[in-house]
Amino acid sequence: xxxxxxxxxxxxxxxxxxxxxxxxxxxxxxxxxxxxxxxxxxxxxxxxxxxxxxxxxxxxxxxxxxxxxxxxxxxxxxxxxxxxxxxxxxxxxxxxxxxxxxxxxxxxxxxxxxxxxxxxxxxxxxxxxxxxxxxxxxxxxxxxxxxxxxxxxxxxxxxxxxxxxxxxxxxxxxxxxxxxxxxxxxxxxxxxxxxxxxxxxxxxxxxxxxxxxxxxxxxxxxxxxxxxxxxxxxxxxxxxxxxxxxxxxxxxxxxxxxxxxxxxxxxxxxxxxxxxxxxxxxxxxxxxxxxxxxxxxxxxxxxxxxxxxxxxxxxxxxxxxxxxxxxx
Numbered sequence: 001x002x003x004x005x006x007x008x009x010x011x012x013x014x015x016x017x018x019x020x021x022x023x024x025x026x027x028x029x030x031x032x033x034x035x036x037x038x039x040x041x042x043x044x045x046x047x048x049x050x051x052x053x054x055x056x057x058x059x060x061x062x063x064x065x066x067x068x069x070x071x072x073x074x075x076x077x078x079x080x081x082x083x084x085x086x087x088x089x090x091x092x093x094x095x096x097x098x099x100x101x102x103x104x105x106x107x108x109x110x111x112x113x114x115x116x117x118x119x120x121x122x123x124x125x126x127x128x129x130x131x132x133x134x135x136x137x138x139x140x141x142x143x144x145x146x147x148x149x150x151x152x153x154x155x156x157x158x159x160x161x162x163x164x165x166x167x168x169x170x171x172x173x174x175x176x177x178x179x180x181x182x183x184x185x186x187x188x189x190x191x192x193x194x195x196x197x198x199x200x201x202x203x204x205x206x207x208x209x210x211x212x213x214x215x216x217x218x219x220x221x222x223x224x225x226x227x228x229x230x231x232x233x234x235x236x237x238x239x240x241x242x243x244x245x246x247x248x249x250x251x252x253x254x255x256x257x258x259x260x261x262x263x264x265x266x267x268x269x270x271x272x273x274x275x276x277x278x279x280x281x282x283x284x285x286x287x288x289x290x291x292x293x294x295x296x297x298x299x300x301x302x303x304x305x306x307x308x309x310x311x312x313x314x315x316x317x318x319x320x321x322x323x324x325x326x327x328x
Contacts, residue, residue: 013049014035014036014040015031015036015040015041015044015049015050015060016044016049016050016060016061018031018034018035018036019031019050019058019059019060019063020060020062022034023063023064023067023136023137023138024059024060024062024063024064024067024068024137025053025057025058025059025060025063025067025068025071025137026057026058026137027056027057027058027135028041028056028057028058029056029135030135031058041058044058045058049061053068053071053072053113054071054072054074054108054113057071057137059071064085066081066084066085066096067085067137067138069096069110069111070096070097070098070110070137070138071137072108072109072110072111072112072113073096073098073100073107073108073109073110073117073124073126074098074100074104074106074107074108074117075098075099075100075101075104075107075126075127075134076098076099076100076133076134076136076137076138076139077096077097077098077099077137077138077139077144078097078098078099078127078138078139078143078144078147079097079099079125079127079144079147079148079150079151079152080093080095080097080148080152080160081095081096081097081098081138081144082097082138082139082141082144083141083144083145083148083160083163083164085138086141086164086167086169087167088160088163088164088167088169089159089160089162089163089199089200090156090160090200091152091153091156091159091200091277092277093152093156094123095123095124095125096110096122096123096124096125097124097125097127097144097147097151098110098124098125098126098127099127099128099129099131099134099139099147100126100127100128100129100134101128101129101130101134102128102129102130104128107124107126109122110122110124125151127147127150127151131143131181141164141169141170142170142174142177142178142181143181145157145160145161145164145170145178145182146178146179146181146182147181147182148160149182149183149186149189150182150183154186154189155203155204155207156200157189158189158190158192158193158203158207159197159199159200159201159203159204160200161175161178161190161193162193162194162195162197162200162202162203163197163199163200165193165194165195165197166195166196166197166198172193172195175190175191175193178190192206192207192210194206194218196218196219197218198219198229199240201240201271201273201276201277202218202229202230202240204276204277204280205229205230205238205240205271205276205287206218206230208284208287208288209230209232209287212288212291214232214233214291214296215232215233216230216231216232216233217230217231218230222237222261224260225257225260225261226257228257228261232291232296233291233296233297234296234297234298235265235266235267235295235296235297235298236266236267236269236290236291236295236296237261237266237267237268237269238269238271238287239254239268239269239270239271240270240271240276241254241270241271241272241273254270258270265298267290267295267296269286269287269290271283
């Protein structure tokens with residue numbers, strides 16, 4: 001290998017590494033600022049180490065697909081698209097969200113930079129904006145979440161914020177920044193964010209209870225049971241199973257907890273993903289009906305949390321002890 005060839009290879013490797021370090025996609029201007037030359041960029045493109053996404057923008061081989069698609073449209077990835085990259089909870093939003101300059105005229109297909117954009121056919125939600133930051137391929141998480149409130153059901157957008165807090169992608173001090181960037185008519189919603197919410201389903205239940213001014217505790221601890229998703233009033237327990245179907249040990253543990261709660265006089269409402277998301281009107285009406293009948297109160301229903309015999313609390317696993325345990 002000649003010395004010139006070795007320099008050439010190192011230059012292309014350097015470009016690929018720098019693209020990877022900066023998120024996978026960069027404009028030519030930024031590549032030149034971080035030490036690449038035009039000749040290096042041209043050589044890397046010719047050899048297939050990098051590819052041109054649109055005029056003046058280049059992507060490495062490991063660039064996230066949706067980031068590349070957003071740049072190809074003509075803007076910056078934002079909203080639910082960025083939230084998805086962070087692994088946050090989302091309510092079935094499969095669109096590509098792209099923030100573009102308010103003065104932008106021509107936009108292109110996320111799949112082909114020579115084809116004009118058809119928003120419906122290409123499943124693209126365009127966010128027109130006067131903000132800066134179009135020299136990067138995607139918005140920072142705070143701005144992306146703020147953009148969600150412009151095009152998503154407020155409860156679903158807040159659920160994604162809750163998810164970011166619960167997973168540590170955001171901290172409470174970031175909420176003011178989101179508030180300053182989101183639509184003013186919805187900025188009050190950010191005050192309802194809660195890091196204790198473990199899913200968007202819990203967020204929806206919480207918002208219902210708060211809007212109806214119903215007293216509740218989230219992740220409330222109950223002796224011999226552990227934390228329940230919601231304890232409404234004194235005795236109404238609401239548990240949200242989510243999308244997964246519980247089997248095996250998880251299924252048995254849920255039933256053990258439910259048995260103890262019901263035996264003590266609690267009312268247990270275990271809700272599925274479909275009930276909270278797809279059949280929300282019926283579920284909402286049912287919860288409010290239970291509270292309206294006073295089912296969440298102990299008053300007039302006998303003793304408070306009656307004690308159970310030890311045999312009723314014994315873990316099922318104790319009946320499956322090994323021979324060594326028997327000898328002990």
